[in-house]
């Protein structure tokens with residue numbers, strides 16, 4: 009008997025007694041020793057790569073170096089959504105992958121015909137296949153013999169001529185064969201095991217990604233391949249595989265033939281998966297703006313701390329230019345620039361998500377950064393607060409502006425934290441970068457005495473900074489109770505008009521409102537007559553836990569004191585309590601962070617392209633899948649979009665919305681933690697979906713707030729109107745015919761809010777019971793009430809004294 013046959017029989021004898029798990033451990037042992045038999049079984053053959061993606065070649069050659077090692081090669085690209093960790097858990101990956109791609113899968117005729125063509129053996133159907141697998145899985149007997157990997161050399165037939173066969177040639181031979189060799193049932197069982205092993209191979213499925221066989225489609229492809237192969241394979245090839253048994257060596261022998269098979273038989277599936285991968289490709293974002301790339305742009309980075317004249321200088325160039333755009337992080341700032349520039353005789357329009365104020369003959373526009381046009385040509389563009397490109401939620405808007413603005417000169421204003429990343433981006437875009445470094449006009453002095461925990465030490469021109477709405481009103485109440493000072497308040501949930509009114513009230517020296525109590529919303533660019541910034545505390549709730557306020561933010565806020573042009577010579581910064589002083593000093597001493605990645609988010613067109621690959625996913629699932637599958641360069645991160653998914657989920661059951669509509673609705677500015685705002689958004693979307701004019705469906709309060717819940721109600725109502733106006737600007741205006749009414753209502757409510765704040769002297773309530781509304785910047789956050797109270801010390805005056813962040817978090821100790 010030939011050596012090969014002996015070894016086959018030997019294998020066949022043992023396989024029936026092998027449990028599936030033992031088979032796995034056997035294979036594990038086998039793979040550890042596989043290098044030893046590679047020398048006589050399978051001189052590793054290069055397979056045809058002329059049709060393959062270069063990635064395939066790279067990853068395949070990587071795998072060569074790992075040959076005989078159990079480590080799986082690095083996946084060529086991120087497909088976490090499909091395999092969820094294929095490299096580490098082959099079985100679970102196999103389970104996960106099965107069937108997902110089956111929907112709509114079209115197998116070419118050649119493959120479909122196989123079942124009717126030249127059937128030699130009778131177990132090519134799925135039932136038989138699963139029975140065979142089951143029989144292996146159900147067997148409980150343990151292994152009592154060694155695997156074929158441990159056989160003596162002289163037991164083995166020489167299969168070098170098979171092992172070294174060119175895969176294209178081998179595939180050609182298989183294709184041309186009418187009828188394969190007739191095998192005994194036991195031999196067929198072995199072959200089935202070999203192909204079963206192949207179908208479950210993490211290595212093979214991973215490598216197949218390089219020819220765009222997705223992980224979910226891989227089992228189907230492997231199954232078709234098995235049918236094809238088994239019915240057409242020649243005696244020597246069959247014997248060779250039987251002699252190998254189910255092992256990595258067999259997988260590596262089969263894989264190149266499998267590649268040829270897939271390229272011929274699954275062009276549609278390959279194209280579909282390639283399109284999906286391509287559509288989730290966010291690499292090289294600078295190439296998304298070919299017109300901007302065709303321009304010779306000069307980037308001027310005005311780089312320095314707060315109050316150093318960066319924006320002032322950039323605005324000088326803006327006003328000199330024939331045509332300019334100013335991109336602001338906040339509506340409020342866009343409005344300020346709009347007013348300032350027009351006051352200087354330079355016609356300038358205003359464009360924010362909520363309002364369009366077109367000034368006749370204006371060539372300039374002040375807009376919020378998300379609204380910046382990448383179509384228009386400008387002489388000068390300003391992108392203010394450029395460090396926001398690292399913002400986890402909104403960073404993409406700054407990145408887009410930097411990459412896409414078509415302007416001869418682009419002035420970036422911001423701190424140095426994103427300087428490195430801007431340098432890198434300019435290298436990619438080929439733009440000239442010119443750095444202008446600035447120093448603060450006035451020194452910032454830290455008052456070591458602090459307020460010793462006593463708000464009676466408040467002085468005129470002080471700004472107390474607190475990090476939640478509740479705290480702001482508590483502090484205001486305490487100051488007004490214990491001193492003769494009156495307080496203005498500024499926080500993110502207030503409409504820009506109200507914030508502006510409060511800022512003017514504070515800046516105006518002729519009234520009694522000489523103290524400001526504000527959230528970190530005060531940190532961005534507002535020009536305020538602040539003598540001293542006092543941190544009420546230096547910890548804030550980040551939506552998950554209470555953490556120390558980051559040093560960059562502390563600097564930005566403290567920097568508001570003593571701005572050029574204000575009444576006070578020096579800028580002072582201190583804390584309410586001595587406990588915080590060290591942390592404040594530490595923050596102010598710290599150099600700026602060096603951010604290495606900028607935010608990115610796909611355009612609608614990219615999401616639409618991606619959506620084309622999946623017919624049955626909801627928009628939220630689509631975003632999830634995109635997030636899992638997208639590829640990014642090392643210089644970028646995908647911006648967080650939890651709030652978008654939240655809205656997407658809420659709108660899921662609304663009929664009549666296209667993908668485009670959903671995308672737009674999900675970007676509407678709404679506090680996802682405000683049930684009233686969410687409810688109205690849902691109503692707007694429902695009406696829009698029914699193709700009826702979207703009405704505001706909300707009454708107008710008659711008077712200013714008399715308590716905190718009425719104040720909260722006004723804030724919510726303003727936000728609903730703000731969403732309505734935003735939607736009217738992002739959809740066909742005919743669908744939102746009550747714009748004028750919404751504008752009037754919003755303006756009235758902003759006025760009522762201003763009036764309410766002047767007399768507000770009540771204890772703060774929370775919007776959601778147990779979850780007080782935080783007011784930190786534009787991105788509102790909430791904090792768990794119970795946790796917060798737990799971490800504060802109640803004082804006799806009813807004012808809560810928070811603990812030092814150093815005590816709250818060991819990270820800062």
Ligand SMILES: Nc1ncnc2c1ncn2[C@@H]1O[C@H](COP(=O)(O)OP(=O)(O)OP(=O)(O)O)[C@@H](O)[C@H]1O
Pocket residue numbers: 312313314315316317318319320321421532533535567571572573
């Ligand atoms: N050359 C100047 N002449 C007159 N006023 C100036 C000059 N430079 C700056 N200012 C004023 O100084 C204040 C701070 O300037 P600016 O807003 O440009 O600083 P910044 O560095 O951009 O600060 P931030 O980062 O906080 O916005 C502004 O009120 C501005 O009008």
